[in-house]
Amino acid sequence: MKQKYEFSVQSHRFINSAGKALMPLPARYADLQLLEQAYEQMVLIRTFDQKAIALQRTGKIGTYPSVLGHEAINIGAGLALHQEDVFAPYYRDLGIQYLRGVSFVEQLMYWGGDERGSCYAKQPEDLPICVPIATQFCHAAGVASAIKFRQQARAVLVSGGDGSTSKGDFLESLNLAGAWQLPLVFLVSNNQWAISTPRYLQCHAETLAQKAIGAGIPGVQVDGNDFVAVHDTLTDALTRARTGHGPTLVEAVTYRLGDHTTADDASRYRSQEDLKKAWEEEPIKRLRLYLSSQNAWDEKREQALLQRCKVTVEKAVADYAAIEPDVPTAMFDHLFATLPEDLHDQYEELRRQTQEASHD
Amino acid sequence: MTNMTMVEAINLAMAHELNADPDLLVMGEDVGMNGGVFRATVDLRKEFGRTRVIDTPLAETMIVGTAIGMATQGLHPVAEIQFMGFVYPAMEQLICHAARMRNRTRGRLSCPLVIRAPFGGGIHAPEHHSESTEALFAHIPGLRVVIPSSPLRAYRLLLAAIRNPDPVIFLEPKRIYRAVSQPVDDNGEALPLDTCFTLREGSDLTLISWGAMVQETLKAADHLKQQNVHCEVIDVATVSPLDRRTLIASVCKTGRAVIVHEAPRHCGVGAEIAATLQEHCLLDLKAPVKRVTGYDTIMPYLRQELRYMPSVERILSAANEVINFGS
Numbered sequence: 124m125k126q127k128y129e130f131s132v133q134s135h136r137f138i139n140s141a142g143k144a145l146m147p148l149p150a151r152y153a154d155l156q157l158l159e160q161a162y163e164q165m166v167l168i169r170t171f172d173q174k175a176i177a178l179q180r181t182g183k184i185g186t187y188p189s190v191l192g193h194e195a196i197n198i199g200a201g202l203a204l205h206q207e208d209v210f211a212p213y214y215r216d217l218g219i220q221y222l223r224g225v226s227f228v229e230q231l232m233y234w235g236g237d238e239r240g241s242c243y244a245k246q247p248e249d250l251p252i253c254v255p256i257a258t259q260f261c262h263a264a265g266v267a268s269a270i271k272f273r274q275q276a277r278a279v280l281v282s283g284g285d286g287s288t289s290k291g292d293f294l295e296s297l298n299l300a301g302a303w304q305l306p307l308v309f310l311v312s313n314n315q316w317a318i319s320t321p322r323y324l325q326c327h328a329e330t331l332a333q334k335a336i337g338a339g340i341p342g343v344q345v346d347g348n349d350f351v352a353v354h355d356t357l358t359d360a361l362t363r364a365r366t367g368h369g370p371t372l373v374e375a376v377t378y379r380l381g382d383h384t385t386a387d388d389a390s391r392y393r394s395q396e397d398l399k400k401a402w403e404e405e406p407i408k409r410l411r412l413y414l415s416s417q418n419a420w421d422e423k424r425e426q427a428l429l430q431r432c433k434v435t436v437e438k439a440v441a442d443y444a445a446i447e448p449d450v451p452t453a454m455f456d457h458l459f460a461t462l463p464e465d466l467h468d469q470y471e472e473l474r475r476q477t478q479e480a481s482h483d
Numbered sequence: 484m485t486n487m488t489m490v491e492a493i494n495l496a497m498a499h500e501l502n503a504d505p506d507l508l509v510m511g512e513d514v515g516m517n518g519g520v521f522r523a524t525v526d527l528r529k530e531f532g533r534t535r536v537i538d539t540p541l542a543e544t545m546i547v548g549t550a551i552g553m554a555t556q557g558l559h560p561v562a563e564i565q566f567m568g569f570v571y572p573a574m575e576q577l578i579c580h581a582a583r584m585r586n587r588t589r590g591r592l593s594c595p596l597v598i599r600a601p602f603g604g605g606i607h608a609p610e611h612h613s614e615s616t617e618a619l620f621a622h623i624p625g626l627r628v629v630i631p632s633s634p635l636r637a638y639r640l641l642l643a644a645i646r647n648p649d650p651v652i653f654l655e656p657k658r659i660y661r662a663v664s665q666p667v668d669d670n671g672e673a674l675p676l677d678t679c680f681t682l683r684e685g686s687d688l689t690l691i692s693w694g695a696m697v698q699e700t701l702k703a704a705d706h707l708k709q710q711n712v713h714c715e716v717i718d719v720a721t722v723s724p725l726d727r728r729t730l731i732a733s734v735c736k737t738g739r740a741v742i743v744h745e746a747p748r749h750c751g752v753g754a755e756i757a758a759t760l761q762e763h764c765l766l767d768l769k770a771p772v773k774r775v776t777g778y779d780t781i782m783p784y785l786r787q788e789l790r791y792m793p794s795v796e797r798i799l800s801a802a803n804e805v806i807n808f809g810s
């Protein structure tokens with residue numbers, strides 16, 4: 124018998140949980156400016172995240188999925204993307220979307236149950252949040268196909284969770300990306316859980332990155348709590364995509380430090396010890412330790428940053444609160460390019476009822 | 484007899500059948516350790532073990548397709564789809580296989596399975612968590628579609644669904660999972676399928692509904708009673724196959740009908756019922772059959788969802804139109 128094919132999966136990590144560089148960082152991180160910027164964005168995202176959870180608790184928004192523990196992945200990916208790239212998100216990509224120009228107010232509108240939250244005033248091409256798991260992978264393959272068809276030097280990033288890799292949509296898109304050599308990067312945020320389903324029940328493979336092998340494309344794992352590993356790997360993968368070198372799958376390993384969403388209670392299915400252990404790996408602290416060790420961060424800067432983040436977030440919350448609800452008839456306005464005549468009666472009925480209700 | 488909510492009654496029915504039927508399996512996303520996101524399967528894994536109460540990978544096509552294979556082996560899978568809005572990847576398996584296995588093999592193989600899914604609006608959930616698309620399933624020959632509207636009927640209809648030798652789509656109106664409690668006796672007694680339930684008798688107007696809307700409909704009937712309009716209220720309960728006989732008999736008696744459902748109006752189950760009524764009750768009808776439904780739009784997100792769903796006011800306004808028709 125002869126060996127037909129053999130594979131191994133690389134795993135990247137530059138900065139460990141104690142904030143120590145395990146090897147010299149790639150040149151792009153030499154002047155520390157990028158790392159400071161990343162750190163500030165990660166803290167901002169966490170500040171917003173905590174606020175959003177509080178807003179859900181007081182009924183100001185609906186169900187909300189926290190990104191706690193995903194900050195390095197979010198900001199690493201967001202900073203690796205170029206403006207002209209296209210991003211196809213899932214619901215735990217707050218930070219990526221923020222860096223793509225989706226405002227906190229739009230996020231609050233979306234999670235507050237207002238469709239206008241997906242208008243993305245400053246982001247014309249990115250896809251909206253996809254709630255049905257894994258469906259976005261196929262759309263991203265389509266966007267990448269369009270880019271390839273037009274011979275543009277742009278990349279597409281598509282994102283999903285560990286659970287999403289079990290669905291056909293993921294595997295079918297991966298397969299297509301390989302077969303057509305699409306300018307597409309798959310980012311899998313492996314946070315160890317799909318609601319209550321642990322990673323090992325999802326798939327028997329040692330890594331999720333190796334799913335790429337079956338599609339004939341490169342798959343790598345990164346420490347998803349290490350900004351540098353995420354950013355560096357995605358930067359290279361996106362560059363390859365933009366320059367005609369095909370797709371990549373990046374599995375970013377982290378831990379979901381919060382409940383699945385505000386509707387979930389993770390204490391039902393996972394232990395406090397596991398959670399405590401996971402906190403030791405969390406992404407923000409380690410980058411702060413690293414920056415401090417380089418004399419690029421101190422308590423004074425930290426306090427100033429926290430203050431700035433608070434102001435930014437409070438401003439967004441105030442702006443959100445000031446927004447009038449959409450008119451109910453808006454549910455008809457964007458159904459088709461023009462409202463078919465058949466629906467005019469229903470439109471009128473709703474309009475009348477809304478008026479009557481507002482006169483009560 | 485214990486007082487319980489609908490979701491507790493559903494849990495009880497599964498526990499009852501897991502005890503009674505060694506071939507029964509419960510499967511789905513998060514049904515084991517977590518007991519389901521609505522707790523419908525809570526404690527079942529503890530009691531019956533992880534080989535019978537199975538946490539699956541996240542893949543609806545696989546869940547339903549695998550349940551079909553199990554069923555052809557004589558197992559009785561009860562598969563949970565976490566929300567109705569996530570069943571669509573499994574439509575191919577349901578339409579092309581579950582619904583047809585018996586017919587295709589002329590009875591050699593069959594699909595005694597149940598697909599449970601919470602559905603409907605009004606719980607302030609994100610996109611795709613609030614729609615009512617029962618008509619999609621009702622349109623498929625070979626599938627049964629069952630929708631309970633009270634804890635007791637949930638318990639007894641789920642038993643019936645599980646014991647039925649054909650595939651049953653069991654849709655659970657999640658807005659009333661915990662809204663009402665009533666005594667439920669765990670006596671293992673199933674209700675018949677393909678039967679409407681007449682919740683109130685009346686002579687002036689038949690109100691026809693199912694699922695969470697039965698609550699709104701009953702409230703409307705209370706209001707109408709104060710106006711001296713006596714409503715017959717029917718919970719359709721089995722949307723497919725329909726118990727047309729009960730519906731026809733009632734409307735031939737009252738001469739008036741208002742159908743209430745949360746789903747969009749166009750090609751909704753209400754259209755099928757209205758067509759049936761005009762076919763059979765024409766000369767007894769004193770007014771056109773009216774429908775109070777969701778609009779033919781995408782179900783709005785939570786801020787506007789109550790504007791979309793039929794309200795007591797909308798039901799009353801339709802009822803009054805029907806009552807005052809021609810006068």
Ligand SMILES: Cc1ncc(C[n+]2csc(CCOP(=O)(O)OP(=O)(O)O)c2C)c(N)n1
Pocket residue numbers: 215254255256283284285286287288312314316317318379383512541543565569
């Ligand atoms: C097709 C589909 N099935 C089920 C759900 C319900 N659901 C929402 S999130 C989720 C778990 C997803 O886990 P994962 O992909 O690991 O992402 P994470 O939430 O952990 O970031 C499930 C089952 C859904 N949204 N879509």
Ligand SMILES: [Mg+2]
Pocket residue numbers: 284285286312313314315316317318
């Ligand atoms: Mg996950």
